Amino acid sequence: MMKRNGLTIGERLLPALSIIGFLIAWQLFVTLRGIPPIYLPSPVAIVVAIYDMVVDGSLFANLGATLLRIFTGFLLAMVAGIAIGLIMGMSRLLYRIADPWIAALYPLPKISLIPLLIIWLGTGETYKIVISAVTAFFPIVMSTYAGVCQVDRDLMRAAEDLGANRRQVQFNVVIPAAVPTIFAGLQLGMGVTIILVIAAEMIGGSSRVGMGYVLIDAGQILETEKVFAALIVLALMGAAIMKLQQWIGNRLTPWSSGR
Amino acid sequence: MDVFVESVGKVWTGQHGAAVPALDTISHRFRSRRFSCILGPSGCGKSTLAQIIGGLEQPSSGQVEVRDPRSANETIPIGAESVMVWQNQNLFPWRTVIDNVAFGLEMRGIAKRERDGRARTLLASVGLQGFERHYPHQLSGGMRQRVALARALILGKPILLMDEPFGALDAQTKIVMQEELLRIFEETHKTVIFVTHSIDEAILLGDEIIMMTSRPGRIKEVIDVDLPRPRSLDMVNTPEFGALFDKAFHLIRDEVTKAMAEQSASIRGMT
Numbered sequence: 001m002m003k004r005n006g007l008t009i010g011e012r013l014l015p016a017l018s019i020i021g022f023l024i025a026w027q028l029f030v031t032l033r034g035i036p037p038i039y040l041p042s043p044v045a046i047v048v049a050i051y052d053m054v055v056d057g058s059l060f061a062n063l064g065a066t067l068l069r070i071f072t073g074f075l076l077a078m079v080a081g082i083a084i085g086l087i088m089g090m091s092r093l094l095y096r097i098a099d100p101w102i103a104a105l106y107p108l109p110k111i112s113l114i115p116l117l118i119i120w121l122g123t124g125e126t127y128k129i130v131i132s133a134v135t136a137f138f139p140i141v142m143s144t145y146a147g148v149c150q151v152d153r154d155l156m157r158a159a160e161d162l163g164a165n166r167r168q169v170q171f172n173v174v175i176p177a178a179v180p181t182i183f184a185g186l187q188l189g190m191g192v193t194i195i196l197v198i199a200a201e202m203i204g205g206s207s208r209v210g211m212g213y214v215l216i217d218a219g220q221i222l223e224t225e226k227v228f229a230a231l232i233v234l235a236l237m238g239a240a241i242m243k244l245q246q247w248i249g250n251r252l253t254p255w256s257s258g259r
Numbered sequence: 260m261d262v263f264v265e266s267v268g269k270v271w272t273g274q275h276g277a278a279v280p281a282l283d284t285i286s287h288r289f290r291s292r293r294f295s296c297i298l299g300p301s302g303c304g305k306s307t308l309a310q311i312i313g314g315l316e317q318p319s320s321g322q323v324e325v326r327d328p329r330s331a332n333e334t335i336p337i338g339a340e341s342v343m344v345w346q347n348q349n350l351f352p353w354r355t356v357i358d359n360v361a362f363g364l365e366m367r368g369i370a371k372r373e374r375d376g377r378a379r380t381l382l383a384s385v386g387l388q389g390f391e392r393h394y395p396h397q398l399s400g401g402m403r404q405r406v407a408l409a410r411a412l413i414l415g416k417p418i419l420l421m422d423e424p425f426g427a428l429d430a431q432t433k434i435v436m437q438e439e440l441l442r443i444f445e446e447t448h449k450t451v452i453f454v455t456h457s458i459d460e461a462i463l464l465g466d467e468i469i470m471m472t473s474r475p476g477r478i479k480e481v482i483d484v485d486l487p488r489p490r491s492l493d494m495v496n497t498p499e500f501g502a503l504f505d506k507a508f509h510l511i512r513d514e515v516t517k518a519m520a521e522q523s524a525s526i527r528g529m530t
Contacts, residue, residue: 154345154347157349159362159366161338161342162362162363162366164362164366168366172366173351176351176353176354179353253353255352255394255395
């Protein structure tokens with residue numbers, strides 16, 4: 001028996017076999033029972049729908065628009081969240097000023113801001129980017145603040161003993177020590193950014209482009225295989241973004257990967 | 260550098276605002292270029308005393324004065340001429356070994372080329388050449404303590420404070436590190452103030468042993484260690500070493516018993 005990492009070849013193939021087995025069962029089920037495709041299309045029909053979207057270029061146009069909104073919203077939230085989180089963690093005064101706002105707004109489901117934002121901003125790009133940025137801002141600012149507060153006091157004292165002044169301690173100890181926690185916040189922020197961009201594209205998207213719009217449009221005209229196609233593309237996109245973030249996180253914090 | 264500790268006391272504010280005395284009127288003169296060991300049962304405030312001397316903690320009463328014996332009239336700001344080596348090293352986990360060692364020079368604004376050169380020389384002298392680009396978590400406990408030592412020594416301060424630096428090391432590594440420290444002391448003759456709870460270690464390393472009582476810490480007795488230098492581990496088997504050990508052991512046994520009785524009383528009090 002060939003073994004690698006303590007797993008036999010059979011055990012290693014099991015995840016792939018599980019998916020393939022499920023797809024075969026699904027295909028047989030809809031074909032043999034004659035399920036109408038508007039309820040449940042077959043896997044083959046879904047693959048064809050994805051292929052069609054690739055060939056006519058609509059997949060890349062929609063996915064591109066969605067990705068652009070996600071990254072713009074996320075970037076705004078990241079810059080604001082990290083900056084304000086750091087300031088709150090380093091200044092008692094600014095913490096006292098900012099804390100009531102964050103405490104009051106954090107538990108509010110940000111999706112409930114959509115009607116208000118549409119009134120203020122219309123249904124264009126600004127609205128979609130603002131709603132995602134506002135949502136991602138909260139986990140990022142809170143993780144950054146927590147990261148700064150959790151810094152090992154002994155490390156700060158050691159730095160002071162080695163001659164670092166207050167500002168040097170903050171730049172050379174507090175901020176680097178907070179990086180892993182900030183990154184955890186960025187991952188949470190990215191997750192909610194994706195959710196909110198898709199939701200905003202589904203609700204009142206006047207631009208008629210984006211994966212959320214594809215979903216709602218295909219759903220309304222009962223193109224169910226296109227709905228499934230869009231869901232699969234979104235799942236793959238989400239997985240790719242998360243993997244990319246983990247990779248960047250590991251590259252930026254090589255000291256925390258080995259523990 | 261001479262360090263004059265004058266009637267230093269420290270009181271912590273415990274739970275419910277109760278005052279917990281940690282140090283009770285300590286007075287001692289740590290002489291220039293001497294190796295002084297502070298020995299006492301755990302919780303006697305010996306680490307607190309070292310931190311007060313290093314300016315890392317404020318005394319509740321009394322004062323510490325640092326003076327250069329060549330110009331004894333001027334007092335030097337506390338902490339300005341000393342550097343601490345910590346039991347848990349307190350290395351910066353996000354900095355490589357060389358960047359940890361060069362930290363103090365970097366804070367002084369010394370150019371990268373120069374500080375890296377000095378850090379490299381010092382790392383080689385503690386046997387860590389080739390590990391410059393490693394991160395602390397990739398090193399063993401003994402290697403991390405060598406990095407911590409190099410990081411302190413690079414500043415060239417005349418007073419070296421060491422707070423149980425080898426306390427967390429295994430027995431073999433501890434022996435190697437003690438020999439290393441003896442060698443460094445022979446070369447530099449800094450004023451070393453070394454906190455430990457190990458009698459052997461205090462006798463092997465120190466010129467004098469300041470014996471502390473259990474909490475609140477007071478000085479019970481100062482033992483002069485007149486073993487010749489350079490010291491080596493072979494001295495552990497000499498009758499002189501044995502006599503010093505017996506003396507220190509009997510002094511500390513009473514204090515440890517007292518401290519343990521107090522601890523079990525306070526645990527009983529909590530339940």
